[in-house]
Amino acid sequence: MHHPKHAALAAALLLPFSTPQTIVPLSGSDWTLSDPGSNVSVPATFPSQAHLDLYAAGLIGDPLYALNDFEQRWVAYSNWTYTSAPISSLNTNASSTWLLFNGLDTFTSISFCGQFVASTNNQFRQYWLDVSKILSGCSNETDRVLAINFGSAPNIADAIASQPGQETWPYGVQQVYEFPNRWFIRKEQSDFGWDWGPAFAPAGPWQPAWIVQLDSEEVYIRNSIVDIYRQGQLNLLPPDQSQPWVVNASLDYFGGLPNNATLSYTLKDLQNHTVSTGTLSDINTTDATVTGSTIIPDGAVDLWWPSQLGPQNLYYITISLQSSSNTTLASVTKRVGFRTIVLNETPISTEQLSQGIAAGNNWHFEINGHEFYAKGSNFIPPDPFWARVTPQRIEQLFQSVVAGNQNMLRVWASGAYSPDFMYDLADEYGILLWSEFEFGDALYPVDRAFLENVRAEAEYNVRRVNHHPSLALWAGGNELENLELMLVNQSAPEELARYTAEYETLFLDTLLPAVFENTRAISYTPSSTSNGWQSLNFSATIPIVERYNNLTAGSVYGETDFYNYDPSVLYNDSALPIGRFSNEFGYHSMPSLQSWRQQVSPADLSFNSTTVLLRDHHDPAGGLNTSNIANSSIGQAQMTEAVEMWYPTPNKTDSVANFSAWCHATQIFQADLYVFEIEFYRRGSGLPNRQLGSLYWQLEDQWVAPTWAGVEYDGRWKVLHYAAKDIYEPVIIAPYYNTTSGNLSVWVTSDLWEAVSGTATFQWYDWSGKQLGVNTSSSVTFEVGAINSTEVLQTFTTDVLSKYDLADVVLHMSVEAQGSLPNTNTTRTFRHDNFFHPTALRDAQLINPGLELSYSNSTGNFTVTSTSGVAAWVWLDYGEGAVVHFDSNAFWLLPNQPREVGYTVQSDSTGGSWIDTVTVQSLWDQTQPTTVGSIANGTANSTGSLPTPYTGAAVKTSVSMLGIVAAALLVVL
Numbered sequence: 001m002h003h004p005k006h007a008a009l010a011a012a013l014l015l016p017f018s019t020p021q022t023i024v025p026l027s028g029s030d031w032t033l034s035d036p037g038s039n040v041s042v043p044a045t046f047p048s049q050a051h052l053d054l055y056a057a058g059l060i061g062d063p064l065y066a067l068n069d070f071e072q073r074w075v076a077y078s079n080w081t082y083t084s085a086p087i088s089s090l091n092t093n094a095s096s097t098w099l100l101f102n103g104l105d106t107f108t109s110i111s112f113c114g115q116f117v118a119s120t121n122n123q124f125r126q127y128w129l130d131v132s133k134i135l136s137g138c139s140n141e142t143d144r145v146l147a148i149n150f151g152s153a154p155n156i157a158d159a160i161a162s163q164p165g166q167e168t169w170p171y172g173v174q175q176v177y178e179f180p181n182r183w184f185i186r187k188e189q190s191d192f193g194w195d196w197g198p199a200f201a202p203a204g205p206w207q208p209a210w211i212v213q214l215d216s217e218e219v220y221i222r223n224s225i226v227d228i229y230r231q232g233q234l235n236l237l238p239p240d241q242s243q244p245w246v247v248n249a250s251l252d253y254f255g256g257l258p259n260n261a262t263l264s265y266t267l268k269d270l271q272n273h274t275v276s277t278g279t280l281s282d283i284n285t286t287d288a289t290v291t292g293s294t295i296i297p298d299g300a301v302d303l304w305w306p307s308q309l310g311p312q313n314l315y316y317i318t319i320s321l322q323s324s325s326n327t328t329l330a331s332v333t334k335r336v337g338f339r340t341i342v343l344n345e346t347p348i349s350t351e352q353l354s355q356g357i358a359a360g361n362n363w364h365f366e367i368n369g370h371e372f373y374a375k376g377s378n379f380i381p382p383d384p385f386w387a388r389v390t391p392q393r394i395e396q397l398f399q400s401v402v403a404g405n406q407n408m409l410r411v412w413a414s415g416a417y418s419p420d421f422m423y424d425l426a427d428e429y430g431i432l433l434w435s436e437f438e439f440g441d442a443l444y445p446v447d448r449a450f451l452e453n454v455r456a457e458a459e460y461n462v463r464r465v466n467h468h469p470s471l472a473l474w475a476g477g478n479e480l481e482n483l484e485l486m487l488v489n490q491s492a493p494e495e496l497a498r499y500t501a502e503y504e505t506l507f508l509d510t511l512l513p514a515v516f517e518n519t520r521a522i523s524y525t526p527s528s529t530s531n532g533w534q535s536l537n538f539s540a541t542i543p544i545v546e547r548y549n550n551l552t553a554g555s556v557y558g559e560t561d562f563y564n565y566d567p568s569v570l571y572n573d574s575a576l577p578i579g580r581f582s583n584e585f586g587y588h589s590m591p592s593l594q595s596w597r598q599q600v601s602p603a604d605l606s607f608n609s610t611t612v613l614l615r616d617h618h619d620p621a622g623g624l625n626t627s628n629i630a631n632s633s634i635g636q637a638q639m640t641e642a643v644e645m646w647y648p649t650p651n652k653t654d655s656v657a658n659f660s661a662w663c664h665a666t667q668i669f670q671a672d673l674y675v676f677e678i679e680f681y682r683r684g685s686g687l688p689n690r691q692l693g694s695l696y697w698q699l700e701d702q703w704v705a706p707t708w709a710g711v712e713y714d715g716r717w718k719v720l721h722y723a724a725k726d727i728y729e730p731v732i733i734a735p736y737y738n739t740t741s742g743n744l745s746v747w748v749t750s751d752l753w754e755a756v757s758g759t760a761t762f763q764w765y766d767w768s769g770k771q772l773g774v775n776t777s778s779s780v781t782f783e784v785g786a787i788n789s790t791e792v793l794q795t796f797t798t799d800v801l802s803k804y805d806l807a808d809v810v811l812h813m814s815v816e817a818q819g820s821l822p823n824t825n826t827t828r829t830f831r832h833d834n835f836f837h838p839t840a841l842r843d844a845q846l847i848n849p850g851l852e853l854s855y856s857n858s859t860g861n862f863t864v865t866s867t868s869g870v871a872a873w874v875w876l877d878y879g880e881g882a883v884v885h886f887d888s889n890a891f892w893l894l895p896n897q898p899r900e901v902g903y904t905v906q907s908d909s910t911g912g913s914w915i916d917t918v919t920v921q922s923l924w925d926q927t928q929p930t931t932v933g934s935i936a937n938g939t940a941n942s943t944g945s946l947p948t949p950y951t952g953a954a955v956k957t958s959v960s961m962l963g964i965v966a967a968a969l970l971v972v973l
Helices: 004-013 050-056 132-136 153-161 350-354 391-403 420-429 448-465 480-491 493-507 511-516 593-599 610-614 629-646 655-686 719-727 913-917 923-927
Strands: 022-025 028-034 041-046 080-084 096-101 107-112 115-121 127-130 146-150 209-214 219-230 245-255 262-269 274-279 281-285 289-296 315-322 328-336 341-344 364-367 374-379 408-411 432-436 471-475 533-536 544-546 559-562 581-585 693-696 731-738 743-750 756-765 779-784 788-796 810-819 828-836 851-856 861-866 871-877 882-886 891-893 899-901 903-908 919-921 939-941
Touching: 028 050, 041 050, 041 080, 096 132, 096 219, 115 127, 209 219, 219 315, 219 328, 219 448, 245 262, 245 315, 245 328, 262 289, 274 289, 341 471, 374 432, 374 581, 391 420, 391 882, 391 903, 408 693, 420 432, 420 448, 448 493, 448 511, 480 493, 493 511, 581 655, 593 655, 610 629, 629 655, 655 693, 655 719, 655 731, 655 743, 655 788, 655 923, 719 882, 731 756, 731 810, 731 828, 743 756, 743 779, 743 810, 743 828, 756 788, 779 788, 828 891, 851 871, 851 919, 861 871, 861 891, 871 923
Parallel strands: 374 408, 374 693, 408 432, 432 471, 559 581, 581 693
Antiparallel strands: 022 209, 028 041, 028 080, 080 146, 096 127, 096 209, 107 115, 107 146, 219 245, 245 289, 262 274, 262 315, 281 289, 315 328, 341 364, 533 544, 731 743, 743 788, 756 779, 756 810, 810 828, 851 861, 851 939, 861 899, 871 891, 871 919, 882 903
């Protein structure tokens, strides 16, 4: 259950408490932004970034509009200074005065009272700077000004790269986007461009800051960690769930700590009832930290579970730092949950082998001792400017995650470490966050200064967020073993040993200790994707030995990712990887017309306009700029080819309608492909590879452009998010087809934790909706095991459809099963529908299904009816000014079987009039010249509307739906 007031309270309670302290927040609007090299000077806010303040002052336009990604490059190449107004209310008699920064992006020179304080060079670190002596000589209040000069990150990265003797890497290994040399600096890597986002390389104080003043024997808690684990637990190994909970707490402080300080704790539930209190033992004090631990009494707490797996039970724990006379010096309150979450990469056991699981190693997550199927997607930075990412934006996004039947997000490396409020919301919504250190698609330096900088960054962030039950994993970075080391082996195989050793220096010798020395609760893997560890030895300095390519034929290892931009891969089972877990896969699509209108001009609403082409950053060779438009057409060509291969080609007479139709058609292919892959991976839970996770690329957009996202920049759902919601239902039915042999099988898959029984039904139709007498079973009873799959139909279309035109045949399959969600005692009925068509929909004999749409004021729901045929990819759309998601969408509909559709409004600036803009269409409407009907008058008939295809050089290939159904044993668990 969601408790929004608890998130706000938790955020407030994260601040340390100590009454005598003077804490002056630096947040606010009493700041000035200036460029020392020009006459630019504008009002500014704090926290912020230069682009945002320049935009607010009217000096530049909206950075996300049109081609401002290119036209505002001068901002990134400039140096910017944030200057405060004189800071009053400072106590010149304080024993010490400190500047505390939680995030400076990225290269700074800081001065206070006109005197140099320090330089910083890491966006992700916390900095605490003693300015006591400077303040003591700064008697004039008007001189108490703080100035932070931010250097140009692209310029500094280039300067570092040009230093004599600087490390270089073999050709083609480093992935370059719009600015080069990102790997030399500790800044959000996607700030330098990525294939789904712009390149602004922003600068500024992106996180809050304070001035802290202390008297003698006073301390300020700048950071802390609460580690909750089972007694005896070790990272990466499933713990004994019968053991008691251990709470280990460590406070990072500055100031004067008295001798013999102690720690105590109070644990309360969300209703403010005290659950447990006591003192912490084994106190260890240094000049920077105080650490202690305790055991929580048996039965005192209830477990925290992810969404759909149980309740999200949360508690508040207060850790108090006390003097020897029991005076409270400071305290920290955090909201916590009690759970174990482990990435299990152990070798396949004898027992598992006897169940039919292939040899190799596991690669799946276990929550509170239970393996589960991870369903979700990949999270990217939701905006190019983190300073304007609010809790409200993340909450709206997380509402879509849970509504989409997802329980895990992979928080992708090469963005920024997630803010506390994001973990707070994930705790409440039950979303597991696979979190990564900010390294990706490159190899990195290993000089001492770089490694020390990284170690401090990692320790700060590990300690900052470890108490959140939603934290599922720390991964070293993105695509390092499966891509970067593979590229080294391709371009310079004689150098592979050297670069593998450097890789291990950073990701095993540096980052692993930052995790394992601070927490026993969280697993670590050096790379997403990898074949997992080969051995684990906690008596060794570095416990992990990576497997790399030390593989045994016939065994299954690790996780997979998959990208193939030949659209004939759709329905081709044999093209997909076999693994234990899939952490990313996908294909790009266009955003909706409604979103395009928010960030491009009406003149640019064309599939091949210069603006649209240049906002497609897919696979630009050597970086993207306005002079190499040809590189930006790669993605447009791939999307066009996919639509032309599989679906009726949009051909609207109105150019904007045609643009909209093409955008929508690319979304249908994207959704079709993702559903095909998710079905395949989920079926693997009952095959020898025992596949237990599917996280597609990617959840959301950070601007309006062709990307892999399922949720657009303002929160509007693409076809993908609806399709993923449907195929992530707990119990699904899905077809698997080999066009060469005609082998058709249908499987039921369940991710429930108990066996379920039910009935699968099958009915064949032509496109007019007439039932066909195809000789297959009409219904089958079945039982499917826990997190498992079972085959419910197997036939050959070469036999049963020999008398029919394959272009005029549709199979409707449905499943109804009884069971219960984990950790509930309520039996419920699970239903799911799916459709199979043996030919590409481009060639199918589609007819006008005669869609009718109505809205009921009494129920507040829409009703869609097909009056004259089978309707494929029925789509409810709505106008601009609102963000709404329907309970179901992008579905198929049989004739005269009305579907009632509810909805949720996430935001609305139309005063409710968006309802009058709702339209309905199906795939048949793609080629129709008229516009779709709305329900402005209560009902509407579908007549269709939709954009110009890409006309560049797209390599056309013949349609191939080759699919090989894996002949494998069911796993009996």
